[in-house]
Amino acid sequence: MNLEQYKKAVELLNLYSYHYYVLDNPITTDEVYDKLYHEVLEYEESHEDDILAFSPTQRVGDVISDGFSKASHLSRMWSLEDVFDSEGLEKWLTKTYKLDKHITFYCEPKYDGASLNLIYENGELTQAITRGDGVEGELITQNVKTIRSVALTIAHKDKIEIRGEVVIYKDEFAKINKERLLRGEAVFANPRNASAGSLRQLDPSITASRNLVFLPYGVGENTLEHKLLSQKMEYIYSLGFKKPPIRGVCKDFTEIEAIYEVMKRDRDSYPMMLDGMVVKVDEISSQIDMGYTVKNPRFSVAYKFPAVEKITTLKKIILQVGRTGVVTPVAIVKPTNIDGVVVERATLHNFDEIDRKDIRLKDKVIILRSGDVIPKIIKVLTHERDGSEVKVQRPTTCPVCGSELLDEGVLLKCQNLTCEARVINSIIYFASKPCLNIDGLGNKIVEALFDAGVVKSVLDLFDLKSSKLLMLEGFKEKKAQNLLSAIENAKGCDYWRFINSLGIEHIGEVASKTLSARFGSGFIDAAKDEIIALEGFGEEMAESVLEFVRVNRDTILKLQNILRPLEPVQREEAKENPFKGKSVVLTGSMSESRDIIKEMLESLGAKVVSSVSKKTDFVIYGEDAGSKYDKAMSLGVVCLSEEEMRDVTKIG
Template structure:
């Protein structure tokens, strides 16, 4: 084989793959494909300088990674607002038509898989990045190259991001689970989990073996000149990507509903799992004009499929102990397949719900699963009772540490601060994103540190050494050093993060900011009367703070000494302006985040409250202003749009 024959063979192999993996229309046999593939492989082994980026041999998963690095998306990957019925859809359309009446819509499936962003430069796949937080994800390019429906090269030469969902087809999922069961391995709960787990394998050979499929649903950064999204997606498919099982352009709600009903009726017949339909404004110029709220694009919505109800049997009620000691009951039910997910647990919220619904062991019940929401029991079939049912007896001792529980009626609490469940969950919360954001300190690592005896409280995290970690299974030097660096970087955090990380019951991010801004480190000496005077903090929250400080004052002082959190700056007395000493409430989506608007107003001397009352001076509203706006109007409170607020500030 010479170089010209080699290039021709690569092109032929890619054509075979395109027909097999993208079009589902094989044009040759496995024998012919394999023979040509090995001829190409033999040529490349002696002509490494001639290997093409598009060669199918470059897909072979043969590398093992120490871990994945972070990588930014060129443009943000947004999440979508959900609607659940035709009334919700009409409301969304009404809002959208207010922005632009001359629009149509592009509808496509909402795949139930793992989001992936592909970046091509000069026609070559250069990066594959998981969704992550929408701005930064994990770089998994080697694994992505094993996915046969992802072209390694495309004809379009400009830089472009192609977004889509990675799925495992239903029949392939069944094969994988059968093989895992035969090998004594745990089976996957559903195709989505299998796809997500397969994408993030450190050994790319495992990813290659899973037959993942990439289904595009949009583009990020690009310089394509199509005026309609439907045209742009048609072009993307022409580059060698797999088409959706159904897509359509629609002019109004009636046409959208017809396509939705068709997808919903045929959902079981599609090769992949779907959990709804995505509706997008088709005109790209209108999309640009509409823009985004803080969380979602205004030009797109996810029209979710109806929740599915199934009958099952309550086999037992187990208990979970949270970081604050609250004991939560969870129903264990007869394993039931609901839309491809085997459900074995259902939430019960609290013990009052067990009594209110009269849920008994061995009861037949109706459980409901909607999207990613944890299934819940919605009805007990009392007419099905046959005498084998048994009433559930409220526990009196902690299921983990066996200490006596405090019974507060609705809630049961473990008061033992050394309870293993409380300690582990407290550390996990301490390290979470809204607290100290210690990267790499996930659930399994916390459990490993606790089980080894290295960490018995959050304080112990700051005594860990490289030698400590290297003796633990799975801890190599790079991973250990990264964890130590993340722990060290938590020092010097904002003071409200420190307060939030303590895990005081009823005190979340907002209340932590309030305590921080009002008292700083002095919150440990604040009285109940002083705390209750703070905006948004009631008596129960104040009692929680006082009780926590009483029990943990020494620990708080020690952590403060270690972390040295930055005390909040005292605000300079604001000059006279329309908002000074006024009580203001914010509602709706604005051009900046609510926190940013709140900071502007607080710097002007305003008190920003979370609820509307007769004492409210102004309600400042953005798009989709809700019940707070309605209440303000009924009470005669002055309402200002964001623009009116800014005008008042400029004129002051």
């Protein structure tokens, strides 16, 4: 074989691969392909300088990586808003039509796999990056080159990002799990996990062995001039990529519903797992005009398939204790495969729900799973009972520390701040920005301190010494000193921050400020009727404060003595203004930090809260305002831009 024959052989092999892996329409036999492949391989072994980058031999990874580096996407990869029924779709359409009435919609499957971004320059694949956080992901180019449905070269010469989902077909998934079982290895829970795990193998030959499939669903940065997304995607398919099993352009709700029903009906017949349908505005110019919220594109939505129900058996109930001490029952059920996911746990929410549904151990129950939502028990099959079922007893003591539980009816709570189950999360919360804002005391550091036995409670933070920190992995002199300084700087904080840092159930930032303003350090001696009299407080909140203080009085006094939080200064009553006494929500990016804007509004007598409801008086929005703005508009809440807010109050 000479050089020209070699080049023609490579082109022919790529044509065979395209028909086999992309079109699912083989034009030759495995024997013919294998014979030609080995001839090409033999030529390349003796002519290394002639090897073409797009030769099929370059798809077989043989260099094991030490790890993956990070790489930035050329343009952000966004996640989609979800809707779960026709009513949700109608609401999304109503919202979208307000932005542009003259639009149509491109519908395609929502694949259940791992998102991937391919970057091509001058027609060659230069980078393949996992989705990551949407801004940057892991660079896995060598692994992706082993995927036969990913083109190594394309006819398009301008720089372009082609986005898609990497999936494992259902029959291949079953084959992989069968082989793993025979080798005594753990099986994959579902095709999505198998796809993600296969993509991130340090040994590319393992990725190559898994028969992954790349299915494009969009483009990022590009110079394409198509006016419609449907046209743009047809062009992408023409470059050598697989087409979806079904897609279509729809003009309204009725047509979208029609293709959705077909997709839902036929989903089991498709070779890959689907978990819904993606609906996108087809007109590119309208997409650009609509833009994005903080989290999602406004021009696209994921229309998820209905939840799947299965019957299983309740084996036992375990108790989990959260940061605020809430004890949550979790059902352990007989492992059940629901749409490719093996479910072994289901949420029970609380013991009132167990009583209301009369859930018993050994009951046959119906569990429901919808998308990524935690499965839940929706029905007990009482007619299946044989008398061996056992009633679930409501616990009276914490399963971790043995302290008496506070029984609020719906909620059961461990109020012991030194309870081991609460310690890590309570310290993380204690150090967080809305509380004491201790820089450098994040999740991993707290976990390391706890695991090493250096910190077993919030109080232990203030006994930390440099010598103890330097014994931990990752700590050097400067890092240790910075952390100790940050802890020291937490002293003398505002009193409301001290109350908020305690993590009292139902008591957040706004309630902490109210308690602080009224009682200061005297909040630990406040009577129930005094607390209930506070604006925004009810009996449940008052009981929570009183019970927390009863259990943790000594700890509160010790922390108070260490931190010496500043007693609140009585603020002069604000003069009359449009925001005095009003409930205000902030959303979007402002010209100053939201904390400064918040302080400004509070000085005017406003109550700044985090979520929008019918009781909200104003939403102040900046750039990239998101779902809070959308909800406010739907509820008829007055929305003011930052500039309008400043104009109204004549501040700034």
